Amino acid sequence: MSSTIAITNRSLHDQVASRVRDLIIEGTLEPGKRIDEARLIDELGISRTPFREALRTLAAEGLVIVRPSKGSIVRKLTAQDVFSMLQVLGNLEKLAGELVCETATDEEIAGLIELHERMMGYYRTRDRMPYYKLNQEFHSRLAELSKNETLQEFQANIQARLKRIRYIGNEKPEYWAGAVKDHEEMVAALSERNGKRLGEAMSNHLAKTWDRVKDSL
Incomplete structure (x- = not known):
């Protein structure tokens, strides 16, 4: 991924959730793998708070598993x-x-x-x-x-x-x-x-x- 995916305009939370959702759908973020939060936060050009809020949204959708103190992973379906x-x-x-x-x-x-x-x-x-x-x-x-x-x-x-x-x-x-x-x-x-x-x-x-x-x- 490159810095061209930086977030701009419209609702920050919605856009971050949308972009991370697309990365999951496309398979860039692989099922069962830990999400590198620091790298994505840097590449999206945002702070930690909206990113964490976006992860909670995706967790509610069943796409992500948020593990306190262990980092989040992309849900893998059997x-x-x-x-x-x-x-x-x-x-x-x-x-x-x-x-x-x-x-x-x-x-x-x-x-x-x-x-x-x-x-x-x-x-x-x-x-x-x-x-x-x-x-x-x-x-x-x-x-x-x-x-x-x-x-x-x-x-x-x-x-x-x-x-x-x-x-x-x-x-x-x-x-x-x-x-x-x-x-x-x-x-x-x-x-x-x-x-x-x-x-x-x-x-x-x-x-x-x-x-x-x-x-x-």
Whole structure:
């Protein structure tokens, strides 16, 4: 890493958390490894306090383990952890898909489809991180539009823990193309307001995610 990653502008806490989160997602900060706080603080050009606050945020998301007096480490998920989370997430998003087609307004569905189109723009240029972030937003917004607060809470919790896992699911070109095909099926179902079709598309997408990531764990 170089000093070009120095933090400037907007909310310091949010930007530090965002930057460290990206380093975890990209694998620059490796799962199971201790975070070199002194080096990152220097390279980000910040003080210790906002950095520690950012680590607490990431710990709450399940990405970091903060160990008093021992330093923080990047959480490492086992294969069973990932399988279990994807299994539950698949069922949550299946329900979300069914509910969205029942409860969302035409304007809300149009917003999801527009978000998908922006994702496709990044896919066409193979710009992986912006694509990934819009992908995460798509899944979060779908859960939000279910209008079920319990579903939203559990979906957000699991999705946060799987950030690195979902990112590596698109490492191979054929895996990324497969994920895009899944999303095109989701949008087709959304356009029809076909809740059963959308629910199955969401569930199948998460099942395929396991197939795409299991050999990397």
